[in-house]
Amino acid sequence: MATIIDMPKLSDTMTVGTLVNWLKKEGDAVSPGDMLAEVETDKATMELENFDEGILLKQYVKIGEQVPIGAPIAAIGKKGETAPEAPVSNAKKTSKDLTNNEEIKLVEATSNKSITSSNNRIKASPLAKKIAASHGFSLQSLLGTGPGGRIVKADVLSALNKEASTTLPSINYGELIAKDEKIPVSNIRRTIAAHLVQSKTQIPHFYLDIEIDASPLIELRAALNKSSGEHIKLTVNDFILKASTEALRRVPKINCSWHGDTIQQHGNIHLAFGVAIDDGLVTPVIRNANTKSLRQISTEAKTLVEKARNKKLSPNEMSGHTFTVTNLGMFGINNFFGIINPPDAGILSVGATIKKPIVDMHGNITIGHRMNIGFSGDHRVIDGATGATFLVALKEIIETPALMFI
Amino acid sequence: MSAQTTANPNSKKSSQQSYATEPINKDIPSNAKIDLYRQMVRIRRFEERCVRSYQQGNIGGFCHTYIGQESVAVGTISVLGPNDHIISAYRIHGHALAVGMSMNELMAEMYGKVTGCSKGKGGSMHFMDPTRHFWGGHGIVGGQTPLGAGIAFALKYEGKKGACLCYLGDGAVNQGAFYESLNLASLWNLPVIYIIENNQFSMGTSQARSSAGTPLAKRAEGFAIDWAEVDGSNLYEVRYKTTEALKRAHDSQRPTVLEIHTYRYRGHSMSDPDQTYRTKEHIQDHREKLDPIMLFETILKNEGILNQDIIHEIDLKAKEEAELSAQFADESPYPPPSSILNHIYWEEDNPEHKVSQGTILFNQLLEQE
């Protein structure tokens, strides 16, 4: 059987060779040591050495033709033998691959890029995330005290402790759930009760609900908190308060009070917001919120919260409001409708920001951060359309937070 | 293109006879002489088979053939005693065969197979056989010269009457490490023999273009080391002069530098097209006048020891052996992927003796390789 001569590797970097000249013709006798042809490689033109005894039966490559290493060039055999016509190359692979999927292995596990855009990042240390996750706790509404607003372990633990203090003690079946006793009503509770009854029974409440894309807000908050260093820590609620004042600026009819024969249109916004304390709920007031920047509102809110918790609020600080915002987001409530705080014409009820599938502007399903805001309106003062306009304005402002600053 | 002229500037009319009568050559039996001849032929046929394997893509990387220099390895190694050791650079196929390593394990090593003498982990430049006192096989030019001094140092330290032959090329004599080694060898009386295998070209650079001062071995004088030049094409002369150097090493613990003039017919390595620094005529001239195998063949024929039948037989057997080694290499398996991460530390390879803790290798194979 004829021996097939393949294009040899004549230099360590050669991959193809061009046959520039045949030194032996078909039919010539050839011996080991003879040169069969001249081949041009990447480095030089070399002579192709023959190692077999016999007759050059066939040349498979024409002068000027370029073939890869391992491709058949000629056949050498006994006189009279027929050479195969352009046979299948018996070349071995020149690169010795051990596996076929080497290349695939080089691609590491596809990056599990979070589907949310980087705009929606909540900064939390790996440890904080782990602790929160193990308690089924949402990081959404936490205030981060680490650098750049990063949520750290201490923040999660303190939030968990708060939660822990309101959780029920471990259940012991057969025992009373609580001490059977008469608890005297405190003054504060008495006052709250009176207000609520009056409000609920005398004000014709109607309810509107709107869902807001909270992503821009979250992003802006993170950016502002990061850039201002240690000094300012803006909360989500601060933004809601500010946005509310801007929405009221656009729809001032909400900033009214019913007085029977007249409706008092208030020129200033005295914004009350709910603060949960031991005994119940108080609503300290930020006076003239319409004249205050986000930062000022934030600072004032913090001060008032501190006072509220320490029971140091003055009556002045608790009264004279024209609009109220209440927030149960940090408690995980999705949406709710508060009871109007007289003499306001409406109350805004802010829910938690949750991740949910949404349809984006391209019609694709993606993950969105959504916040539900409920509005309870006094139907004597406000009609549905006005309430709706107000909510839509609020939505617009929250979703384009830059509008809070112009 | 600065090619050498056709006349070999180092060629003298080979004085083959003047060393034949030396006891080291006269006193060996005929079959030992035939064996010397056979060893040279085996090296040549093995090397030719390597060329073919390389061109077929079975041998990768660098492959430096010894064709034309056979007498240097065979001559020097044939006179070694039981406490003598050798270490060389990277043109080592001849040395490996001359100490007695098998063609199979060398070819398989070049094919990267697990049956190779270095388990496929070293390749053409890294053969070694400690049992045969052959310490490799080193790729960095001149890097082996301090190692050679160290082997000699160890022999002396242990009170052994032995020497280390440390081979280097004509290009390596310009590396600083060589001079540091010569200084240490002379200063500390180390039994090391530096053998400069001068094949006239350091890759593509002729001696005239790379090295100031001639002969190269004369540089040893600066270190008070004895030196000599040797006509490498004369096997008897190689044996004689090596024996002298060995005696000096064994008896007085003094080093020697031998410059053995030789020639390679192929390029520096398989990657060298061998067209830029010498002419075909230059090579042909040497082949016709100074081929060591041809010259020794003539001597033995004249001594009545060799005849055409024996010559033919030896040649045929050598070719067969070479061909079989290629087959062996081809059929042998590759090492398993786990080979990449063993033989790195003695301690890791010998866990029953391990005392170290902690992590020593900082990544691992992927599960499916």
Next chain:
Amino acid sequence: MPKKTYRTALNEAIAEEMQRDERVYLMGEEVAQFQGAYKVSQGLLEKFGPKRIIDTPISENGFAGLGIGSAMLGLRPIVEFMTWSFSYVALDQIINNAANMRYMFGGLCNVPIVFRGPANGGVNVGATHSHTPENFYANVPGLKVICPATAYDVKGLMKTAIRDNDPVCVMENTILYNLEGEVPDEEYLIPLGKADVKKEGSDISIIAHGRAVITSLEAAKILQEQHNINAEVIDLRSIRPLDEGTIIESVKKTNRVLLVEENKPFCGVDAQIAYILQEKAFDYLDAPIHRVSALDGPQIYSMPLEKIQLPNANHVVQEALKVLR
């Protein structure tokens, strides 16, 4: 327990091992007659003679290679570099010969050699004499690298290094040579690959090697006394092999990490430590991993400036406070 200097402990380690094994010998510039450039080998020539305590000419490549060649035949050389800054002259021998020898030949031989000498800046000797190349050498598979920081550690580790059948690079420190510590007379060995908690703590893990350990302990004192911070200080001791377990345990406990090294930052040892910690202790990190390395320029000569080029206790304290923010 007796108090000895790092230098004395080192001297004892070498002498004890030479006593124990005939094949051990010491070679380097000025190690014999001069009694050692830093007096580490003081008295050894008298004890063991010129066959085994050998003065070399100035030829690092030559004598490092000679040592390796002799180790291939079974001797156990200790090759001293007067400073590791000079080892670069022998880089080819260390990396291509000592480290690769066993592997290239499929396990046919091994190289039981110890390369040792001081590796440090901080003594106004300028850019070419102040190198700390433990990171370069630790990158090379086939080498082992240790950085003992105390008298106790250097004795136990050096003895182990000499008995080790692989090439071991021991990075000492001229400033530490004078450091005293408790060193028993009875024989003891410290295995390679085991870190040491030099000071237990709870608020932050300060991980260091070499002289940076001493600096970190100083800083830990300041952190406790002036900032009421209880730092844990860990001495790696062994760079390759590396004790991952101890440092991970510590981070799991404290959740905050500061790495301290005298290496320059790019690919310094701490770059590898940071990778390991973020990979294996990711969920335990309450802050990013911080690091104090030498300032990223060649070593300056001027005294007060060199003091701030290398990590000092103040740097460590300031950075620790940042980690704890």
